[in-house]
Amino acid sequence: MIIGIPKEVKDHESRVGISPAGARALVDAGHKVLVEHNAGALSSFPDDDYQAVGAEIVGEAYHVWSSADMVVKVKEPVPSEYYHFRPGLTLFTYLHLAPLRELTDALLDKKVTGIAYETVRDKAGTLPLLTPMSEVAGRLSVQVGAAYLEKEHGGRGVLLGGVPGVPPGNVCIIGGGVVGVNAAKIALGMGAKVTLLDLSLNRLRELDDIFSGRLHTLYSNAYNVERAVCEADLVIGGVLIPGAAAPKIVTAAMVSKMKKGAVIVDVAIDQGGCIETARPTTHSDPSYTVDGVVHYCVTNMPAAVPNTSTLALTNATFPYVMKLARLGAHVAISEDAGIAEGVNTFNGFLTYKAVAHAQDREYTSIANLHP
């Protein structure tokens, strides 16, 4: 198979769809890998690293898209990429089609097989291609929050770990899923006092066991949330209700009672945020202040650490890339139920129910289309 890796063109996107390690494994398996010039540069993978493992560097995006049987990307295509679509092309990337009607139209018109990272499922029923980015964002949230707590960045000048004779900072994490547990690991590692709230008692039990009592767990209700955020130096929002906008767990009234110079990192901002005063920000203008509380609400936090993020993402995507390359998309879809769940568009049909529902369009099950 010919596998194409274009350079990402979405604003501030610095990851790349395949690392040099992935390119090597594909080449070793007899596939041809075309990489657009500088596709990996922002992730600290220069063209030479790809060339050294047998990939071919191509000057123009057009040549990558037009020659490849399968294009592997990171972000959903932007309008300038739609004209590359053509029948017979398999596109494996994050698609997030629900709000993107024009992109959906373009994929359907050109009969592209669009396989979305965010809907591929593993045998346990989880979403394995979302997990690595939540791991990165969870760990990064504490690193970023610690920096914003510094006086120079508008914070209250608290060192999360404290020092002998001076108490550590208080970190409050709302949501104990992948983001929450990764934030807890880093915050505890820095020596902070950490409180984590979740609605699931089973999850709180697990976390209590994992952290052997070093983590303070609290059941999530308005009373406990208010008390915890008012004591906190750093609040991290990591709540998710699958398929829904994030609920506003921390109200504007609660934020107004927080310590001046405290910091909020609302990781759940990509789902609308779980803090009422949070609004989406970008890496070029990441923070703002409400009632003396610094807010950091960047919707694509992993792009701040593209080398780690690309490796984490491609570790998870690569087994699927390899299977798609080995079997071809059609056979892989019929043999692997998890890959079939990832198919959002196929031969001009919309094959993912939630996207069809969000766009009020006809849904066709992939099972009815595939030979």
Ligand SMILES: NC(=O)c1ccc[n+]([C@@H]2O[C@H](COP(=O)([O-])OP(=O)(O)OC[C@H]3O[C@@H](n4cnc5c(N)ncnc54)[C@H](O)[C@@H]3O)[C@@H](O)[C@H]2O)c1
């Ligand atoms: N900003 C970014 O760059 C970025 C990157 C990765 C993930 N995210 C987002 O972070 C959010 C969390 O992702 P995740 O992978 O940790 O999800 P997850 O499903 O692993 O965890 C979510 C947790 O929220 C808990 N929860 C639900 N309602 C709650 C409530 N009322 N109070 C407290 N807890 C509650 C759930 O029980 C669950 O444990 C998602 O919105 C995800 O899209 C953002």
